[in-house]
Amino acid sequence: MIKGSTVALVTPMNQDGSISWESLEQLLEFHIENGTQGIVSVGTTGESATLTMAEHKAVIKFTADYCRGRIPVLAGTGSNNTMEAVELTKTAAEAGANLTLSVVPYYNKPSQEGLYQHFKTIAEAVDLPLMLYNVPGRTVTDMSNETVARLARIPNIIGIKDASADISRVQAIKAMAGQDFAMYSGDDATSLDFLLAGGDGVVSVTTNVSPRAMQSMCMAAIEGNRELAERLDASLQPLHKNLFLESNPVPVKWALNLMGLIPPGIRLPLVPLAEQYHDQVRQALIESGVL
Template sequence: MFRGSMVAMVTPMLEDGALDEAALERLVEFHIEHGTDAIVAVGTTGESATLDHSEHAHVMRRVVEIAAGRIVVMGGCGANSTWEAEQLTRCALEAGCEAALLVTPYYNKPTQEGLYQHFSHVAGAVPLPQILYNVPGRTGCDLLPETVDRLADIANIVGIKEASGSLERAEEVLERCGDRLDVYCGEDARNLALMNAGAKGCVSVTANVAPSFMHRMCKAALDGDQTEAEALDARLAALHNVLFLETNPIPVKWALHTMGLIGPTLRLPLTPLSEQHHEALRQALILADVEL
């Protein structure tokens, strides 16, 4: 249903921690101008864990309003409470998002049956296309392929962002249910490999700072132009690494601030990028032809 480079967009903030409305508009226009295929608003990279419900709903609504139909907008709607995930997904529907991205419930470690019931409940309650998100390194919860297989039979569960750290895992999901839902890579360093295996695109942190390269790489990979895809991915490889030298979105917010697109603010408990990493990130941005 959705294809290509989908940016997990940061949420810009003012020095006092309030939402930066001007910078938010600037980022949406930046992605439209540079070919990004979809925006995920208020996902992990958007510091969803530190936004309250009203802010969360506001950011989704504003991104949809600014986009004005020019780019696909998805809302990050995951929560460790099924009721909360349902409410956020309803907010995404009311805001005009075209899909919801739902991370597995973090911290409380549900069973596989609990995960099935969580996602099937939200899908049944809110008639919006929904994309599962498996990232056990952050959540302490792993959505296994057999559970994804069960969920793939639900009509409005249309995809999964797979970030388990295992290419073999993603390939198993593709083999089991790739004909019923789309698989998207959730780890930038594996984007090309997973698209070569059958994924339909990626939900990318790197696309925040190099949207044109990421869009072109995804397009080349999906069009079967392996030579072009490999060349573009090689230019992005350093960025894939340095953007995770500290916890995401610490490095990517520093990069976007250096590019003049946003202020440097993160909400506690996240703190600014350590100075020791500044030069490595600056050089990776230059390699990817990012204007500083």
Template sequence: MQWGRILTAMVTPFTAEGKLDIDGARKLAVHLVEHGSDGLVVAGTTGESPALTHEEKIELFRAVKEAVGDRAAVIAGTGSNSTAASIELSREAAALGVDGLMLVVPYYNRPSQEGLYRHFEAIAAATSLPIILYNIPSRTGRNMEAATTLRLAAIKNIVAVKEASGDLDQATAIIRQAPADFLLYSGDDSLTLPLMAVGGYGIISVAAHVAGEKMQAMVSAFTAGDTRKAAALHRELFPLFKGLFITSNPVPVKEALNMLGLPAGPVRLPLVGASKEEKEKIAAALRETGLL
């Protein structure tokens, strides 16, 4: 399983009327792969998965796979807070030929650690595709503890975790004890380099929408042993990492893409577009990073 170190959590482009922009999704997918992304995660948090219908997700998986499938990994976001629904969507995504699945910790229903284990175990048993677990307690209301991730890492087709807990100790505990071929991806752009320093593999990124090549340069410098250059690039990108999270993701990154003339369009309710002040801060972050 070689998906690369920079996977972009792709936004879902919408038309001005809020309809799914499939042509825009194809164009954006190609642009991202040509500008630093090793692979794409489709219909994840940044893709506004809670606001997409089942049918729209299938349409997106198909379109992105057709657009870049021979050049980059396409990972389908098929997780939800219903185990049965996650299994159904995972099977349909597999039939479309996606390269892997990303499964978020079930949100709102706050399962125990044993419940988390059984949820992911059941989905893994229903597919042969490789799976990335996704831990983001700020959105789900439940942290998947290192011990649970390590139990799941023993399942053959659970191959990675996107760790967005912001907890370097938790990430270190996973890296320290997981099988050698189990990968930990950062779920926070600004923690990419710190996590790689303790053995993390890469990033499932928001910032790579607009700075994929610079992020590739940072990661490549680190893996080549040039930590000074990697740190300098991290510092250069830092205003962007922070500027893209001044309000709920993906509001700022969609605004940034629109500013750069790339397909994104509006967000869907219950999210609302960036305010005038927020737009100014996003534009300033793009300028400071030399992108605008």
């Protein structure tokens, strides 16, 4: 089980929108050197919605090849098409990813039974640990605690990234699914409370720009050092707030470009961060000690 901070990694792109493989390698090394505990490749923050299937597979393979034996890779393989999710998950297994992150199907608005059958089909098709991803703010459908607990009985479904910001779910799900079922926060702003409630880690946007501080905060909370965790979290709150001024990953890609880590590219329908927010994001980076 990964303990601490996993980064929801951006997919770096050149001005023309093509993938910057050189910058991707630089980002991976940056996280390995700065204590990040896991890499999510091609999740929401990685612009999975606008990568072609071939690009999606290529980024996962590149990431898995580079990170092999150094840091766990969680391949983003979710889809609102169950068979497409199975295909991506098979690709992740072949590429050598350590586990997969599979989002609740978006747009279709499936029932709880539909969610169960969707994830059961993926898990049974590919012998690779699978982490569920519940993010009702993007998918509309909210996976219930009961459905999560039901899925937890499938051997290779090992945990969930929960971005509902409902802290009560941590112990409610662990009570039904077992204490070994891994719980990761997908909401940076409330991640401290999630960890103090018994969570095992975070899958974080903020970690893109401040990996060492996020890992330190996570471990302080997990180890029960509330005072240190609260102090570290307070220093990160400007990032938690201002990296979501526009839709993720718009602000964090702008911030990483300002830090000199990636080119400025992003794909339509997303566009670069509006100029009116530049000073706010820059100031958040300064207040949090990144710049």
